[in-house]
Amino acid sequence: MKRSFPFGLLIVSALSFAAPLAAGTKIVGPGETLQLAEDLVLTGDDVLEIQGTAEQPCTLVGNRHRLRTDGKWTGSVKIMHCTIRQLGGPAKRSEKGQATGPGATAIDLKAAGKGSIAFEHCTFDGCSAIHLQNDAASTASFRHNTVQENSEVAVSKDVDNSSHAFVARGNSRERKLFQGNFLARGKIVFQAPNWLIGGDRDEDSNLLIGWRIGVDAQGDNSIVRGNYFHLRMPINAEFPYWSQVSVFTTGKGVVGEHNIIRDGEWIVRFVEGEFRYNVITDIIDHDLMQTGSFGKVHHNLFLAGESDSRAGSMMGCIAVVYPPRNPGDGIEIYNNVFDGGGRLDVPAIEVSPKGFVKSVRSNVFFNFAHRDRYYKLPQAMIRPAWNDDAGEEKPARLGYADYNLFHNPTVKTPRNYLLSVAGKVERQDAGFGKHDVPVGGAKDAQAEPKFKGPLKKFPFSNEDIRARKVTVSQILAAYRAAYTPAEGSPLIDAGDPADGKGNFIGAVGAGQNPPHDQFGRFGQASGK
Numbered sequence: 001m002k003r004s005f006p007f008g009l010l011i012v013s014a015l016s017f018a019a020p021l022a023a024g025t026k027i028v029g030p031g032e033t034l035q036l037a038e039d040l041v042l043t044g045d046d047v048l049e050i051q052g053t054a055e056q057p058c059t060l061v062g063n064r065h066r067l068r069t070d071g072k073w074t075g076s077v078k079i080m081h082c083t084i085r086q087l088g089g090p091a092k093r094s095e096k097g098q099a100t101g102p103g104a105t106a107i108d109l110k111a112a113g114k115g116s117i118a119f120e121h122c123t124f125d126g127c128s129a130i131h132l133q134n135d136a137a138s139t140a141s142f143r144h145n146t147v148q149e150n151s152e153v154a155v156s157k158d159v160d161n162s163s164h165a166f167v168a169r170g171n172s173r174e175r176k177l178f179q180g181n182f183l184a185r186g187k188i189v190f191q192a193p194n195w196l197i198g199g200d201r202d203e204d205s206n207l208l209i210g211w212r213i214g215v216d217a218q219g220d221n222s223i224v225r226g227n228y229f230h231l232r233m234p235i236n237a238e239f240p241y242w243s244q245v246s247v248f249t250t251g252k253g254v255v256g257e258h259n260i261i262r263d264g265e266w267i268v269r270f271v272e273g274e275f276r277y278n279v280i281t282d283i284i285d286h287d288l289m290q291t292g293s294f295g296k297v298h299h300n301l302f303l304a305g306e307s308d309s310r311a312g313s314m315m316g317c318i319a320v321v322y323p324p325r326n327p328g329d330g331i332e333i334y335n336n337v338f339d340g341g342g343r344l345d346v347p348a349i350e351v352s353p354k355g356f357v358k359s360v361r362s363n364v365f366f367n368f369a370h371r372d373r374y375y376k377l378p379q380a381m382i383r384p385a386w387n388d389d390a391g392e393e394k395p396a397r398l399g400y401a402d403y404n405l406f407h408n409p410t411v412k413t414p415r416n417y418l419l420s421v422a423g424k425v426e427r428q429d430a431g432f433g434k435h436d437v438p439v440g441g442a443k444d445a446q447a448e449p450k451f452k453g454p455l456k457k458f459p460f461s462n463e464d465i466r467a468r469k470v471t472v473s474q475i476l477a478a479y480r481a482a483y484t485p486a487e488g489s490p491l492i493d494a495g496d497p498a499d500g501k502g503n504f505i506g507a508v509g510a511g512q513n514p515p516h517d518q519f520g521r522f523g524q525a526s527g528k
Helices: 462-466 472-482
Strands: 025-028 033-035 040-044 047-051 058-061 067-073 076-080 082-085 099-101 107-111 116-120 123-125 130-134 139-143 166-169 176-179 182-190 195-198 207-217 222-225 228-232 246-250 254-257 260-262 266-271 274-276 279-281 286-292 296-298 301-303 314-322 331-334 337-339 349-351 357-361 364-366 382-384 405-407
Touching: 047 058, 058 076, 076 082, 107 116, 130 139, 166 176, 182 195, 195 207, 207 222, 207 462, 222 246, 228 246, 228 462, 246 254, 246 260, 260 266, 260 472, 266 274, 279 472, 301 472, 349 357
Parallel strands: 025 047, 033 058, 040 067, 047 076, 058 082, 067 107, 076 116, 082 123, 107 130, 116 139, 130 166, 139 176, 166 182, 176 195, 182 207, 195 222, 207 228, 207 246, 222 254, 228 260, 246 266, 254 274, 260 279, 266 286, 274 296, 279 301, 286 314, 296 331, 301 337, 314 349, 331 357, 337 364, 349 382, 364 405
Antiparallel strands: none
16 A cells, blocks of 8 residues: 655655655655655655656755665656756775776666656766666666766776666566667666667667767667667776777677667677667777677678777677587678778678688678788688688688678788688689679679768767757668669679568668668668
8 A cells, every 4th residue: 555645744845854765655746856865765565756847847866875675666666857966876986086886876676566667858967877677567668868977887997897877687578668868978788678778769769978888788579779879988097098898789689770889899799689770880999890600790881980089909890709509500691881991901700710600691891901911811801810820721610601792992912701611612602602793703803882972981970969960860861871872883683682582782772671661760761
């Protein structure tokens, strides 16, 4: 049974509580302020509502206390149009002011039964991390919130001293929403099923711009769709270097699609499910993608771009570093564009000794700046890993390789493949380059893809993106237009027919029921 308190005893503008808040129904009316003198603790079926509006926003002053649950909680929290200040503990810091670990979480809510959690149109000012756990049939909605640059989420040059901005756990299979938010520090982490991170509309796009931002989504049936991620890596006295920096990770049961992912060491690191229709650009170090021998990677634009961060050591565009889990498994890489930007002296695909690429088909590899050798072996577009001494000329780490196009006009000695398909002869047998463009050409043959206008530099400002003057759909449309085959392009209708009649080579064009056609704003710019 819910218990309500007399309004005058509970909420008055700028009133502080002298004891921990627990039990009952607590309502903060439009325009009012709630100040905490102790943690606000919810138990049983307690309810908390802060009913701000756009015209009369509320304020929650945490005074470094927390909003949390204790024991089994089946109630609800609904906080709308509220500025939340100094909730949770500050990050731990050394005498020199460098972050050494996280402080107490701002929000730690564990919902059971049919409990519900909703934060919408809130601003988090000087707050620490947010942790939600949804079990049983409970739900969560975190939408249209802003986590400001003064967030107390710990960010260090060392990953072990850093913390995450938002963590979702639990076993509830109900649909949960993370949409339309802005975050300036730390990753968003989803270890629970059935989260929709982003959505089909521009207002649903999450914008993450800042230090150690990114997403790690592991929960089955979750989707990361239509978001903007731009990692920032300043080099200064506090951050003389950065270690173990990655932006985008998804698990086996997760789809990542229609995202803009910029900058970082490993920009994408381990995608085990399906990774499609994304733009990955502005590489400074390591790999555009490091992953294992599993999942499907298709219809993406992997672009060198031009980062404004300090350049590091490059390893590759896609590095396949782990072996398949089961015999016959392998990653599929198809209908992508790899644009070296005239500056990348790295392979487009490199495969470690026990790694396996089940299929590499209908891709464009162009504009790389290859020198003759790359670490221990000759440089090539598809080759063994950088530190691999294969002991054989072209180890068989490909299951199928065909219908690809290569064009790298500045390379003195172009090499398309330094890996092979077992039992097949390169450029003679179907399944190993027979249908590469030009069909019937010599080994390592090159052909101009004739795009409408490749983009070397990201054409939009973070200021306009954050203000939502430029949307994710507009950015995707610009890139897809640039990498659309022009009239007379050899990419048109030249892709692997197994992927649909009229399949194009590359990321933009016709094919077999491209999934993005289902998603409103994204289908508009798909090129189909």
